[in-house]
Amino acid sequence: MSGDQGTRHDVVVGEGGAGRLDSWLAATLGLSRTRAAALVGQGRVLVDGKVPRKSEPVAPGQRIEVDVPPPETLGAEPEDIPLDIVYEDASLLVVDKPAGMVVHPAPGHPRGTLVNALLHHVHDLSGIGGTLRPGIVHRLDRDTSGLLVVAKNDISHRVLSDALKARTVKRLYLTASWGHLASTPLTIEAPVGRHASDRMRMAVVEGSRPALTRAEVLERWRSAEFLQVSLGTGRTHQIRVHLAHIGHPVVGDALYGPDRHKGMGGSGRAWAAALAAMVPRQFLHAAELSFDHPETGAAMTFRSPLPPDLEKAAAWARTTP
Numbered sequence: 388m389s390g391d392q393g394t395r396h397d398v399v400v401g402e403g404g405a406g407r408l409d410s411w412l413a414a415t416l417g418l419s420r421t422r423a424a425a426l427v428g429q430g431r432v433l434v435d436g437k438v439p440r441k442s443e444p445v446a447p448g449q450r451i452e453v454d455v456p457p458p459e460t461l462g463a464e465p466e467d468i469p470l471d472i473v474y475e476d477a478s479l480l481v482v483d484k485p486a487g488m489v490v491h492p493a494p495g496h497p498r499g500t501l502v503n504a505l506l507h508h509v510h511d512l513s514g515i516g517g518t519l520r521p522g523i524v525h526r527l528d529r530d531t532s533g534l535l536v537v538a539k540n541d542i543s544h545r546v547l548s549d550a551l552k553a554r555t556v557k558r559l560y561l562t563a564s565w566g567h568l569a570s571t572p573l574t575i576e577a578p579v580g581r582h583a584s585d586r587m588r589m590a591v592v593e594g595s596r597p598a599l600t601r602a603e604v605l606e607r608w609r610s611a612e613f614l615q616v617s618l619g620t621g622r623t624h625q626i627r628v629h630l631a632h633i634g635h636p637v638v639g640d641a642l643y644g645p646d647r648h649k650g651m652g653g654s655g656r657a658w659a660a661a662l663a664a665m666v667p668r669q670f671l672h673a674a675e676l677s678f679d680h681p682e683t684g685a686a687m688t689f690r691s692p693l694p695p696d697l698e699k700a701a702a703w704a705r706t707t708p
Contacts, residue, residue, distance in 0.1 A: 534691050580596060
């Protein structure tokens with residue numbers, strides 16, 4: 388059926404059907420592979436009634452159900468939105484993104500994004516990310532603040548993207564997590580993929596893409612800890628998912644650790660409730676970003692202090708026993 392509600396496909400894989408799911412969808416439905424992978428990631432594809440991975444192999448006889456939504460009329464338009472630009476040259480910008488700002492337009496957030504602000508400030512952004520993600524090399528969640536690098540031309544975009552894949556871009560985060568880690572420093576290695584039933588969430592899912600997070604305690608507080616976290620990989624929501632997976636979700640994380648403090652006992656519960664009331668969003672900040680310049684090769688490092696909302700909470704936590 389097609390029309391204003393989009394198109395639904397219910398297909399049985401025929402003889403000769405094989406390969407990755409996203410590739411098979413692209414060839415069968417006439418989509419780009421990126422679009423096919425996005426549909427899988429959005430939970431719009433079922434294989435024999437189950438939510439699959441985009442890399443899952445398909446085989447003859449399997450039933451594939453696909454819900455293709457109608458085309459969106461989203462478009463990224465320049466908007467005069469203030470930007471905290473830490474560094475800029477002819478190749479790139481480093482931006483300190485505030486909490487609450489979405490990186491690029493998406494359903495539900497067509498305007499007011501970092502991309503809209505960038506298009507007003509820069510007139511020659513790299514086009515590799517497409518019309519909705521020009522120049523965007525990597526992202527931060529809406530309620531995560533901190534440093535992002537943005538490419539201003541296609542060469543820089545490719546080099547920086549390759550550096551991310553090769554894990555030569557170093558990203559350090561500051562966060563607060565509930566409870567106390569069993570040891571420090573701590574390495575968390577667990578695959579992260581789309582949640583089986585809630586497409587808005589990620590989860591530790593066996594067989595998904597490998598993910599590696601390293602955490603080190605900087606300050607031990609009454610019922611929480613202040614951590615420095617580094618990424619070995621860059622999966623969606625990785626830090627939040629990994630810390631929740633080991634039982635120490637990020638303070639203020641409404642998706643992966645809602646009301647975690649309410650489960651605490653003893654006198655630490657009141658302290659935790661007071662901290663939770665002071666943190667208006669997830670306590671997660673991209674504090675340091677290091678990479679080699681994509682054209683000159685020069686080593687570059689940028690740092691961003693905790694923003695006022697998180698610094699206020701941290702100051703209270705470290706001085707209140």
